[in-house]
Amino acid sequence: MKRRVKLGVLVSGSGSNLQSIIDHIEKGLLDAEIRMIISNNPEAYALVRARKHGIPYTVLEYRDFGTREDFDRKVIEVFNASGVELVIMAGFMRILSPSFLNAFPMRIMNIHPALLPSFPGMHAQKKAFDYGVKFSGCTVHFADDGVDTGPIIIQAIVPLYDHDSDETLAQRILKEEHRIYPKAIQLYAEEKLEVAGRKVRVKDHKQTDPHPLHNPPLVNF
Numbered sequence: 001m002k003r004r005v006k007l008g009v010l011v012s013g014s015g016s017n018l019q020s021i022i023d024h025i026e027k028g029l030l031d032a033e034i035r036m037i038i039s040n041n042p043e044a045y046a047l048v049r050a051r052k053h054g055i056p057y058t059v060l061e062y063r064d065f066g067t068r069e070d071f072d073r074k075v076i077e078v079f080n081a082s083g084v085e086l087v088i089m090a091g092f093m094r095i096l097s098p099s100f101l102n103a104f105p106m107r108i109m110n111i112h113p114a115l116l117p118s119f120p121g122m123h124a125q126k127k128a129f130d131y132g133v134k135f136s137g138c139t140v141h142f143a144d145d146g147v148d149t150g151p152i153i154i155q156a157i158v159p160l161y162d163h164d165s166d167e168t169l170a171q172r173i174l175k176e177e178h179r180i181y182p183k184a185i186q187l188y189a190e191e192k193l194e195v196a197g198r199k200v201r202v203k204d205h206k207q208t209d210p211h212p213l214h215n216p217p218l219v220n221f
């Protein structure tokens with residue numbers, strides 16, 4: 001039987017990335033099981049999704065903890081008690097403390113809705129849209145002590161069109177988030193990710209599409 005990586009998922013909001021992970025697991029495309037979901041927000045729609053799929057969850061509200069360290073200590077305790085190996089930040093709005101990073105070294109993934117290192121931090125889709133880039137995208141990376149700075153695992157490139165708004169761009173990016181996050185986790189489950197400094201190499205990886213992209217396209221040029 002295949003090894004299933006044991007996930008702990010951190011959420012704050014809608015949880016559409018959580019849903020995509022659940023769907024990939026249920027379809028047999030992702031060798032993982034979600035052992036525990038933690039939300040800092042009792043109203044998060046992600047919790048409705050957790051209930052629907054019978055996945056255990058815990059709500060930890062910041063106001064019940066004195067410091068960020070106290071909050072993170074509790075998260076570590078809950079995840080460890082659930083046997084979590086890999087932590088998945090799925091729309092979790094909070095920077096992690098050093099003790100959290102040390103508890104799960106190179107075992108915390110985050111998704112960001114831009115092509116890092118461009119547009120880190122909040123409102124990345126709007127920042128890319130306002131800047132006038134021709135491509136943006138999304139990035140799954142291992143978390144480190146910076147904001148959206150850790151080693152990059154996988155990225156998807158998403159074009160911008162003239163008729164786009166920041167919202168249509170965000171929707172197009174989100175669709176790709178839902179594809180690359182489960183893929184990154186599956187690569188981890190298959191033990192194919194090798195981290196060397198900032199570089200994450202994928203073992204047995206075959207380059208299939210080496211062609212550059214252009215937007216607007218270079219038709220007959």
Ligand code: GRF
Pocket residue numbers: 012013014015016017018090091092111112113174177
């Ligand atoms: C996503 O855009 C993700 O990249 C960002 O927060 C959003 C979370 O969306 N970190 P959801 O809660 O997964 O729907």
